Amino acid sequence: xxxxxxxxxGVTKSFPEGISLLEVWQDFADDLHLAFPVVSAKVxxxxxxxxxxxxxxxxxxxxxxxxxxxxxxxARSLCFVLYKAVSDEFPGSKLFxxxxxxxxxYCNFKKKDGAPLTxxxxxxxxxxxxxxxxxxxxxxRTEATLEEAVRVFTERGFTDKVKLLETSGQVYTYYYxxxxxxxxxYGPLVPxxxxxxxxxxxxxxxGLLLRMPDKHNPLVLAEKVDQPRTFEVFAExxxxxxIMHLSNVGDVNKAVLKGYASELIQxxxxxxxxxxxxxxxEIDRRFHCEKDPIRLVLITGPSSSGKSTFCKRLSVQLLxxxxxxxxxxxxxxxxNRVDTPKLPNGQYDFDNVETVDYRLLSxxxxxxxxxxxxxxxxxxxxxxxxxxxxxxxxxxxDRVLIIEGIHALNPLLTKDxxxxxxxxxxxxxxxxxxxxxxxxxxxxxxxxxxxxxxxYNKGAYTARETISQWKSVCEAEDQWIFPFxxxxxxMFNSALNIEFAVLRTHAEVILASVPKNCxxxxxxxxxxxxxxxxxxxxxxxxxxxxxxxxFVGGSSxxx
Numbered sequence: 034x035x036x037x038x039x040x041x042x043g044v045t046k047s048f049p050e051g052i053s054l055l056e057v058w059q060d061f062a063d064d065l066h067l068a069f070p071v072v073s074a075k076v077x078x079x080x081x082x083x084x085x086x087x088x089x090x091x092x093x094x095x096x097x098x099x100x101x102x103x104x105x106x107x108a109r110s111l112c113f114v115l116y117k118a119v120s121d122e123f124p125g126s127k128l129f130x131x132x133x134x135x136x137x138x139y140c141n142f143k144k145k146d147g148a149p150l151t152x153x154x155x156x157x158x159x160x161x162x163x164x165x166x167x168x169x170x171x172x173x174r175t176e177a178t179l180e181e182a183v184r185v186f187t188e189r190g191f192t193d194k195v196k197l198l199e200t201s202g203q204v205y206t207y208y209y210x211x212x213x214x215x216x217x218x219y220g221p222l223v224p225x226x227x228x229x230x231x232x233x234x235x236x237x238x239x240g241l242l243l244r245m246p247d248k249h250n251p252l253v254l255a256e257k258v259d260q261p262r263t264f265e266v267f268a269e270x271x272x273x274x275x276i277m278h279l280s281n282v283g284d285v286n287k288a289v290l291k292g293y294a295s296e297l298i299q300x301x302x303x304x305x306x307x308x309x310x311x312x313x314x315e316i317d318r319r320f321h322c323e324k325d326p327i328r329l330v331l332i333t334g335p336s337s338s339g340k341s342t343f344c345k346r347l348s349v350q351l352l353x354x355x356x357x358x359x360x361x362x363x364x365x366x367x368x369n370r371v372d373t374p375k376l377p378n379g380q381y382d383f384d385n386v387e388t389v390d391y392r393l394l395s396x397x398x399x400x401x402x403x404x405x406x407x408x409x410x411x412x413x414x415x416x417x418x419x420x421x422x423x424x425x426x427x428x429x430x431d432r433v434l435i436i437e438g439i440h441a442l443n444p445l446l447t448k449d450x451x452x453x454x455x456x457x458x459x460x461x462x463x464x465x466x467x468x469x470x471x472x473x474x475x476x477x478x479x480x481x482x483x484x485x486x487x488x489y490n491k492g493a494y495t496a497r498e499t500i501s502q503w504k505s506v507c508e509a510e511d512q513w514i515f516p517f518x519x520x521x522x523x524m525f526n527s528a529l530n531i532e533f534a535v536l537r538t539h540a541e542v543i544l545a546s547v548p549k550n551c552x553x554x555x556x557x558x559x560x561x562x563x564x565x566x567x568x569x570x571x572x573x574x575x576x577x578x579x580x581x582x583x584f585v586g587g588s589s590x591x592x
Contacts, residue, residue: 054093172224231254398436497557
């Protein structure tokens with residue numbers, strides 16, 4: 034017998050060795066009365082599917098689709114149902130699950146005959162998906178040697194999965210089957226398709242939008258948010274992936290093994306610099322317009338998107354255009370710490386827009402636009418007070434003002450400045466590589482790894498502390514940053530194709546320091562498992578002006 038402690042209620046019970054988590058859940062279910070359906074579990078703080086079998090004493094926490102781990106399990110499983118439906122209805126077609134979008138996942142669908150996707154096609158796929166769900170078709174997991182898995186996928190023409198597995202360095206791996214359809218997923222799935230009762234599928238641009246349950250209430254669909262600018266940034270990324278022949282991790286690993294790491298770094302950095310030059314030239318053009326010339330550049334983005342380095346690099350390119358950028362941060366307009374709003378738990382809510390004295394900031398900006406001189410404050414982070422130390426600014430005819438901060442696109446901060454005088458930039462690490470055709474990399478993972486490494490190197494936080502804070506960071510972004518991203522004049526993708534290969538060399542030791550007996554270990558374990566798909570690349574050839582240097586160290590910019 035084994036002892037299993039259910040962390041949901043703290044009760045320990047005895048079970049036969051080899052019992053599945055699904056059977057354990059059925060024993061505990063009547064006592065827990067959970068509001069939402071369970072989709073997976075964490076066993077000793079490691080995410081597992083409900084078919085996982087227990088042979089030793091364990092702590093088990095059952096989770097639903099509100100938990101990040103549960104949402105990933107649900108999304109992976111639903112993607113497999115979509116892929117099977119597409120394969121059944123359109124043999125020989127290709128499905129690419131490309132990126133998260135509009136609170137769902139955008140999928141590129143190519144029919145064998147090259148014909149465009151129609152509403153009737155989507156209806157056929159939806160019907161087949163519903164049939165699979167109604168039949169409660171089982172997901173089966175098969176463990177195999179690497180050679181056997183490669184053979185299985187080679188026979189089916191899955192070159193993306195073959196390249197991923199061949200470069201993974203594994204001895205054993207696994208694959209999944211749903212009926213007679215085979216696929217590979219790098220994390221657990223739900224036991225059967227009947228668990229996937231909430232979903233939607235519709236045409237979106239020239240592809241499909243697979244819609245997911247709401248992350249706060251998994252019993253209903255998440256409300257769709259149209260994101261045309263975000264879609265175009267992702268589409269641009271896909272076009273460059275095709276040009277560079279780097280559609281997935283296997284492609285990157287193969288190129289590294291062939292000795293092309295330096296070239297990949299150089300081309301990736303050149304593409305970013307090209308985009309920054311284009312933005313600077315557009316600002317310069319509009320700065321010199323006779324009617325309503327741009328005088329204010331606003332830069333925002335979520336945590337660890339690279340705002341600071343982007344601001345520095347843009348300033349350099351504006352100087353090259355003949356403009357003199359003048360910049361300051363919204364941080365200097367923080368209210369005194371005693372006036373900072375608080376979260377329900379009593380901690381300061383530093384992400385709240387009320388943390389910024391936006392009334393004063395808006396007034397100062399309006400006066401600067403009129404050519405007046407303004408004494409701007411400087412925030413003392415030691416004392417938690419705003420100070421006036423004689424710092425005065427005036428916007429002369431050859432200057433453009435740059436403001437960077439998480440609330441920079443919030444109209445409250447610039448309400449007294451005419452919109453025609455503003456140029457708004459949104460920056461984020463919109464991950465530019467996929468594991469394979471059906472396994473995307475969450476954009477948040479890119480930023481979380483950056484933040485873990487930077488916090489650790491600065492001695493600010495341990496990996497455990499950064500992971501612990503990450504949920505609150507993301508919730509604040511949902512409230513204060515993402516609602517304004519589509520108002521930007523331009524979006525900049527700060528992610529690099531080779532980024533995870535470089536981050537691996539920094540993140541492994543840091544993530545390994547997270548204790549196994551804490552809740553944060555689940556995320557550390559998942560990130561470690563995920564980055565091991567990448568062949569590591571040294572950062573020695575990353576330029577000192579690279580956005581990556583903001584996180585791994587060695588930047589030539591002063592922050």
